[in-house]
Amino acid sequence: MRGVVFDFFGTLTDPAVESQRKQAFTATAEVLGVPAERFWAAMAGSFPRRIVGAYGSTRETLLAIARECGAKPDEEQLDRAVATHRSGAERLRTPRPEALAVLDHLRTQNYRLGLLSDCSSELCEAWPDTVYAARIDAPVFSWKEGHRKPDPRLYATAAARLGVPVSECWFVGDGGSREHDGARRAGMRPVLVTNAAYPGANLLRDDPDSYLPEHRIDDLGELIRLLGPSHDNG
Structure with missing residues (x-):
């Protein structure tokens, strides 16, 4: 991976x-x-x-x-x-407390990092000036691509821009827009971030995903452990 x-x-x-x-x-x-x-x-x-x-x-x-x-x-x-x-x-767009540290750690482990977001114009217009831009190798925005998750073209586009086969990509998300089922169908390995510490956040998901991935973490910081020795990238 x-x-x-x-x-x-x-x-x-x-x-x-x-x-x-x-x-x-x-x-x-x-x-x-x-x-x-x-x-x-x-x-x-x-x-x-x-x-x-x-x-x-x-x-x-x-x-x-x-x-x-x-x-x-x-x-x-x-x-x-x-x-x-x-x-x-x-x-x-405020980062969650551990987000930037997780991205920085994964980069030190030589992972290629992508983004796949169902978003409107605001994020796309502001992206180059965000704290995320320098940490993400391949951002893919629905607003620019003209289609939204779980369209398989988005996952294929993200993998292609990373230069990594879809079968060698994790997909990490909180479960809106049927994104995990889309990732599974596209050939990626999905990870659900349950946001257990933010129970109200789940109510705001658009088009929630009925598919429950095998891999689930309560907070993003747990991703480092999940992608640890058993999934060593080096």
Whole structure:
């Protein structure tokens, strides 16, 4: 096993901050002049299309959603909304406490590290400036690829960009978007991060996975032990 492909939200990010997503959307709605609940409903309803790039950039997305909600923001208002929305998205990218140390350790063990995220425009636009970018060899974003998990093309793309056969890749995620079943079908070895210390986080998963992988860890730090001597990469 020479590659490890990670989910992003709730896996590398702190599951505890996911509860702040609605608060972040509320701040954007206020700038756009849209009722918070209406904006939240529109963003939630548009999620399947937003994450495959159907709305375009963050600016284009917010303009389209505002219009769907009956608002007509001017350019200055839209500028402020984009800045507010990006600020909220940055908070939601806070690393979980052990995430960066795990990535750094795996790199010292010569693993190739990939990312496979169902995400909208905000993550893609900000990626080069995140603390994750220098640690991930091959990021794959649904927004850029035009399809979402568990589409097998995403797993194949991640492996190809790592230069590692899918059969030699672990896939590590918290279980949304049927990602583990997708990984299994693609030929990767899936690992579920249960987030046992964050019981509320599981309720926020989109399209939860009914497939339960053989390999399960409660927190990301346990991955080092799982990939230890019995799965030595060196």
